[in-house]
Amino acid sequence: MSEVVSESHVCYHCGTVTRRVVKYAEKDFCCDGCRSVYALLEQNDLCQYYDLSDTPAGNQAMGLGFASKEQAHKFAFLDNRDIVQRLYIFQSADECRINFYLPQVHCSSCVYLLENLHKLVDGVKAAELQFSKKTLTVSFDPALKSPREIAQFLAGIGYEPYFSLSDLRTDGSAEKGRLVGGESKQRLYRLGVAGFCFGNIMLLSFPEYFEWGSEDLDGLKSYFTLLNLMLIVPVMLYSAQEFYQLAWGGLKKRYLTIDLPIVLAMLITLGRSVYEVANHLGPGYFDSLSGIVFFMLLGRYLQDKTYQRISFDRDYTSYFPLSASVWKEGRAISLPLTEVQQGDELIIHNQELIPVDARLAYGEAHIDYSFVTGESKPVSVKAGDWLYAGGRQLAGSIRVIAEKSMSQGYLVSLWNKSKQKSDDVKAGVENNYVHRASQWFTVALFLVAISAAIYWTVMDPTKVWTAVTSVLIVACPCALLLSVTFTHGHLLTLLAKNGLYVRGAAALESWRKTTVAIFDKTGTLTHSGKPKITFEGRALDSSVWDAIGALASESVHPYARRVGQWLDRPKVPIVGVRNFVGSGVEGLVDGVEYRLGHRGFVGLSEGYSVSEAGSLVTPAIEAGATGLAQGSSEIWVAVGKEVVGRFVLVSAYREGLKPMLSHWQLVGDVFVLSGDNARERGVLETILPAGATMYFQQKPHEKQAFVASQQANGNNVMMVGDGLNDAGALMEAGFGIAVSEDMGYFSPGCDAILMGDSLPKLHALWRMVKRGKRVIWWSFAVSIAYNVVGLSFAVRGDLNPMIAAILMPVSSISIVLYTWLATQWGGFREGLKG
Amino acid sequence: MSVVILLMICSICVAGGFLVAYLWSVKKGQFDDLEASGFRILHDTSPRKDKNINNK
Numbered sequence: 086m087s088e089v090v091s092e093s094h095v096c097y098h099c100g101t102v103t104r105r106v107v108k109y110a111e112k113d114f115c116c117d118g119c120r121s122v123y124a125l126l127e128q129n130d131l132c133q134y135y136d137l138s139d140t141p142a143g144n145q146a147m148g149l150g151f152a153s154k155e156q157a158h159k160f161a162f163l164d165n166r167d168i169v170q171r172l173y174i175f176q177s178a179d180e181c182r183i184n185f186y187l188p189q190v191h192c193s194s195c196v197y198l199l200e201n202l203h204k205l206v207d208g209v210k211a212a213e214l215q216f217s218k219k220t221l222t223v224s225f226d227p228a229l230k231s232p233r234e235i236a237q238f239l240a241g242i243g244y245e246p247y248f249s250l251s252d253l254r255t256d257g258s259a260e261k262g263r264l265v266g267g268e269s270k271q272r273l274y275r276l277g278v279a280g281f282c283f284g285n286i287m288l289l290s291f292p293e294y295f296e297w298g299s300e301d302l303d304g305l306k307s308y309f310t311l312l313n314l315m316l317i318v319p320v321m322l323y324s325a326q327e328f329y330q331l332a333w334g335g336l337k338k339r340y341l342t343i344d345l346p347i348v349l350a351m352l353i354t355l356g357r358s359v360y361e362v363a364n365h366l367g368p369g370y371f372d373s374l375s376g377i378v379f380f381m382l383l384g385r386y387l388q389d390k391t392y393q394r395i396s397f398d399r400d401y402t403s404y405f406p407l408s409a410s411v412w413k414e415g416r417a418i419s420l421p422l423t424e425v426q427q428g429d430e431l432i433i434h435n436q437e438l439i440p441v442d443a444r445l446a447y448g449e450a451h452i453d454y455s456f457v458t459g460e461s462k463p464v465s466v467k468a469g470d471w472l473y474a475g476g477r478q479l480a481g482s483i484r485v486i487a488e489k490s491m492s493q494g495y496l497v498s499l500w501n502k503s504k505q506k507s508d509d510v511k512a513g514v515e516n517n518y519v520h521r522a523s524q525w526f527t528v529a530l531f532l533v534a535i536s537a538a539i540y541w542t543v544m545d546p547t548k549v550w551t552a553v554t555s556v557l558i559v560a561c562p563c564a565l566l567l568s569v570t571f572t573h574g575h576l577l578t579l580l581a582k583n584g585l586y587v588r589g590a591a592a593l594e595s596w597r598k599t600t601v602a603i604f605d606k607t608g609t610l611t612h613s614g615k616p617k618i619t620f621e622g623r624a625l626d627s628s629v630w631d632a633i634g635a636l637a638s639e640s641v642h643p644y645a646r647r648v649g650q651w652l653d654r655p656k657v658p659i660v661g662v663r664n665f666v667g668s669g670v671e672g673l674v675d676g677v678e679y680r681l682g683h684r685g686f687v688g689l690s691e692g693y694s695v696s697e698a699g700s701l702v703t704p705a706i707e708a709g710a711t712g713l714a715q716g717s718s719e720i721w722v723a724v725g726k727e728v729v730g731r732f733v734l735v736s737a738y739r740e741g742l743k744p745m746l747s748h749w750q751l752v753g754d755v756f757v758l759s760g761d762n763a764r765e766r767g768v769l770e771t772i773l774p775a776g777a778t779m780y781f782q783q784k785p786h787e788k789q790a791f792v793a794s795q796q797a798n799g800n801n802v803m804m805v806g807d808g809l810n811d812a813g814a815l816m817e818a819g820f821g822i823a824v825s826e827d828m829g830y831f832s833p834g835c836d837a838i839l840m841g842d843s844l845p846k847l848h849a850l851w852r853m854v855k856r857g858k859r860v861i862w863w864s865f866a867v868s869i870a871y872n873v874v875g876l877s878f879a880v881r882g883d884l885n886p887m888i889a890a891i892l893m894p895v896s897s898i899s900i901v902l903y904t905w906l907a908t909q910w911g912g913f914r915e916g917l918k919g
Numbered sequence: 920m921s922v923v924i925l926l927m928i929c930s931i932c933v934a935g936g937f938l939v940a941y942l943w944s945v946k947k948g949q950f951d952d953l954e955a956s957g958f959r960i961l962h963d964t965s966p967r968k969d970k971n972i973n974n975k
Contacts, residue, residue, distance in 0.1 A: 193958035216955035
């Protein structure tokens with residue numbers, strides 16, 4: 086654009102590289118917000134924040150600043166007693182505790198700063214951060230500080246708390262998150278008990294394995310066996326409970342799960358062991374039994390490892406604000422959203438979500454419905470027209486009259502409709518091939534047992550009982566379960582490391598079978614966060630660029646600020662800055678008036694004539710149409726009274742999509758469904774492989790219907806979309822992937838969440854899942870080999886506990902090792918992070 | 920011989936102690952958040968805390 090005016094500086098606080106510098110304490114800052122946070126930390130001797138990691142604030146610093154006007158009303162609902170009561174997790178006269186969800190938490194410095202909150206804010210007693218859940222628990226004295234003040238302070242230092250309707254507890258019971266935590270703790274208890282018993286039983290069985298000592302050791306052995314018998318009780322009664330429950334649940338649904346033969350084998354092993362001990366025939370198989378339970382629990386723990394920072398089961402309530410400002414009796418009060426009634430007059434501020442279907446009373450409404458329709462271009466609404474819940478107001482405050490209560494809104498009905506369906510579908514598909522394999526295995530096992538029984542009935546009837554029980558003990562299908570659970574566990578970990586977070590192992594199977602891939606455009610193939618900025622207009626002097634950059638940085642509008650960042654000019658003094666919400670910003674530099682904003686704001690009417698200076702403005706614009714692709718926006722620039730050009734912000738396509746998409750074309754049909762109009766067809770054609778089909782102007786329910794029609798044709802659909810507006814289609818699809826830039830936010834009822842940067846790796850990740858199935862088959866083969874060895878002893882009726890004791894851990898450990906090595910190797914071959 | 924029995928009981932008691940310690944630590948929430956503790960150890964002055972305020 087023009088020559089470098091001054092060298093670049095790195096902001097000490099947030100790491101932004103900029104040529105506009107605020108100097109303070111011999112350090113460079115990019116803005117006053119960053120500087121004031123630094124000053125505050127310095128006063129309180131908390132500068133270790135900056136030692137723990139470089140430029141710790143990262144990109145969270147956008148929009149920093151204490152008690153800005155917008156934030157002042159943002160947390161007004163925290164003054165409402167009724168709302169706050171339901172947010173508290175503990176309450177007494179001199180101490181209250183409240184959880185704040187802080188999506189910006191990301192590094193060790195965050196932990197340090199937030200846990201020192203009591204040094205920064207009077208009245209805060211302690212703060213503890215749950216890093217993986219990004220939740221800060223603050224205990225404070227309600228007489229000294231209100232929750233609103235704490236929330237505003239957190240927002241001021243760059244950690245803006247996020248509240249949603251789902252935070253409100255409707256009754257006195259523990260919150261949802263607690264319950265989930267309780268379940269995983271339960272499993273850890275069981276695992277611990279099983280491990281303890283397994284280890285001790287092994288130790289006590291050593292004399293048996295090695296036939297140590299002389300005859301007088303026999304007395305000792307019987308004590309040891311007795312101890313073993315005592316140790317197996319907690320394993321069978323406590324640790325193994327999960328298997329009984331699953332097997333019984335399967336039986337009730339007339340579904341042969343893999344747990345049923347396992348429980349059967351466990352009970353037979355226990356029965357035979359107790360019989361042997363009682364009749365002094367031998368030491369029993371307690372070591373194998375407890376080992377099996379331990380390894381199977383370990384495998385399940387690994388497989389079901391949850392990603393705590395992602396909550397998959399959020400519903401629409403996570404997207405709505407906690408409260409609404411209602412105009413009643415001449416003043417604004419905060420009401421919980423659930424109590425908003427038809428006919429209430431609501432105040433919607435700039436950038437707020439419309440919580441209920443309503444009609445516009447007065448004010449200038451520009452509504453961004455991208456949540457609901459995927460169409461990112463704002464819609465202008467006239468007074469008296471409908472506004473739908475889920476839209477975001479972009480231009481100043483408006484007053485609306487609620488027409489429906491929240492639960493009757495369009496968005497909620499869309500959500501409920503799709504959820505009902507998907508719950509039905511998804512209950513049916515669970516690890517099909519694993520269950521088939523286990524059924525075959527069970528049948529084969531019974532055949533071997535029966536043949537052994539028949540053989541021994543003829544040859545030596547005394548050995549029938551021994552041979553049959555031995556067969557059932559040795560050939561426990563636990564090896565199958567182990568290979569499946571461990572492989573899935575390793576796979577999920579590997580996928581998560583590469584930016585794909587899958588809801589659970591059961592979903593992998595439906596992904597593996599994908600035959601049709603459907604992609605959404607906006608926010609999925611395009612990058613919503615980083616628009617491509619271009620300037621169309623006449624050439625300008627360097628000093629003019631400086632002034633435009635300074636003005637853009639002073640704007641409250643995020644697009645204009647982005648232009649400011651993109652221009653990245655050294656800071657020049659600017660006076661008389663005035664923001665006109667929804668229109669633009671103006672200011673004076675060296676006595677010249679600069680304006681940035683809408684075409685109307687800079688003095689262009691709809692049928693304007695291009696000033697001779699703006700001759701570079703393209704004819705397409707002159708034609709009067711907006712001349713812009715869907716999902717892009719323009720910011721006009723006026724210097725003095727003269728319009729010099731405009732900035733165009735276009736959402737850019739992600740890189741590396743082409744090879745990924747052509748790989749999918751080899752798998753099956755590829756479709757792109759876009760909520761926008763067909764303007765970008767040409768660009769898309771260069772990215773998509775030949776044969777891919779595009780559909781434009783698809784409404785959410787049309788996308789969902791399209792997915793449904795593809796599935797009705799017998800295809801297995803993978804739907805890749807973003808956010809709430811594709812929620813229906815994501816749920817309908819066999820495997821729905823939500824693409825997200827930030828793990829903290831949009832994660833509706835999908836099967837997996839993919840980080841936007843990892844989209845080019847999508848096909849490699851899928852190939853990895855296919856490899857996973859091969860790994861499972863190979864470990865089946867390995868476990869069958871072990872089984873054949875074990876069975877060859879068992880059918881002869883001379884299964885020595887020693888052989889069982891060696892075979893069991895060796896086969897388990899070798900399968901665990903094999904699955905790990907094979908998945909790592911597969912990840913390496915596919916070029917994934919291991 | 921009886922000394923072996925005594926030793927055995929001792930060893931199981933010791934192991935049981937570890938089991939109890941493990942169960943206690945799970946209950947106290949030490950396994951809830953494995954990441955933050957790793958960061959906390961880097962801090963010079965550990966923040967004042969009323970023990971584990973999440974679980975009181």
